[in-house]
Amino acid sequence: FPHTLLGNPISRSRFWNTATEEFFFDRHRASFEAILYIYQSNGVVKRPEAVPLDLFLKELKFFEMGDDIIESFWMSEGYEKPAEAMMPQNHFQRKVWELMEYPDSSVWARITAFISIFVITTSIVSFCLETLPDFRDLNETMSDTGLVERSRNWSNPFFAIECCCIIWFTVELMLRFLSCPCKLTFMTSFLNIIDFVAIAPFFFSLVWSDSAKNSSMSFAVLRVLRLVRVFRIFKLSRHSVGLQILGKTFKASIQEFCLLIFFLAIALVLFSSGVYFAEQNEPDTKFTSIPASFWFVLVTMTTVGYGDLTPTSVFGKVVGGACSLIGVLTLALPVPIIVSCK
Incomplete structure (x- = not known):
């Protein structure tokens, strides 16, 4: 390891004690023994049980052990090195991707994330409130066959809220898709599948209700499509690290x-x-x-x-x-x- 502090004669020369004619490092003794073992074992990193993780990492950096040894140390502790994020090559696409995907990249990205959380919450609250008996008559009408069908007009506040939320979800998904660095990875991502499932029932219900009216089968399908809307709550996991960790744990x-x-x-x-x-x-x-x-x-x-x-x-x-x-x-x-x- 010629590029480390102990392996480089020039770097370690400043620790030479002329009085005792020896190298003296005023560092943590137990950690130094483990670091010395790295040289003896040709790169095997093993932290002593009595040494805290942050202290041993500090000693590794002091002795300039390098990124490969530090990466081996993290792997020996059970931590995986995070994959390097792919970014678009085009400058404009990169800006849009960072705006939609990385809330901490800028102030506008934080504002976009806040709006997204607000729209998701509004959609979920609206989905729950429209099932209350006081609002059910406002949201549903009786068809010619005696079956209850959902009203689709802008005078219905729940339908208007639903349309506004769907517009935001659709624009958000399209911007993220058009600016993503890899389309295949985007389409197979679990969070992006959730985003698609969150908006698809709305468009399917519009097509289905217009092509299959006054049928008990069509109303059953529409109820199932409206039920799928509840999966929008999983869209919050995109903005919550805790939920993502929970999902990875499962x-x-x-x-x-x-x-x-x-x-x-x-x-x-x-x-x-x-x-x-x-x-x-x-x-x-x-x-x-x-x-x-x-x-x-x-x-x-x-x-x-x-x-x-x-x-x-x-x-x-x-x-x-x-x-x-x-x-x-x-x-x-x-x-x-x-x-x-x-």
Whole structure:
């Protein structure tokens, strides 16, 4: 390592003590032993357990170990080096991309991010308020077939708010798409897929309602499309680092979640069978089958306990108690593993 402080004779010469005829570094001793081991092991970085991370990193920088050694240090600590962000080559595209994608790049980018958050919140609040009984008559009318259809006119304030929000979402998505450095990466990004899903139902509902009127099937499709609007709440994750970290935690813990669901499925079948056979001879029992017992076992294992289904026999109560205990253990054990994957 000729470019480091210890490897470069010129750099280390200023630490030469002529009185004792030795090099003297007034630095942290335990960290120095680990840094010296890097030379002896040809680049193996291993931080002593008793040395804090920030202190060891400070010592690495003092001894000028270089970016490669520091990167190896971060990897040994379980940190991944963030990928270098791709930027458009065109100057105008770069400015637009930074404006829409990096809120901390300028004051205008912060204002754009604030407007986006405000529009998303307004859309979600409007979606919730229009289902209130006081506003439902304003938002819905009766069709010729007796089916309830949604009113689409500018006199309806909810429809006007929806159109304004859709205009903002569409312009935002188009600007981001036109200025992005890689179109394929943009289209496969999870956050961009959410942005598309947030606006697509509005245009689909306009086309569908005009081409398939007075049909029960068309109204069912429109209800499903309106339900998809609730996914707009995930657009807030673009502006929240905490939500993005939570999503990455779930992604890193997908195997643990699958294992948890597998254990819950096994326990669901076992305890449903047990409580069914325990209660099948009881008068007016609600445990009429094993599938009918799934609900009781599910709410018991998750410690919700609605109380709509309760065993009455002694053996049934024993099964219910064991189900509750196993449920607590099953749900609690994977938590440390999931937290460690953050």
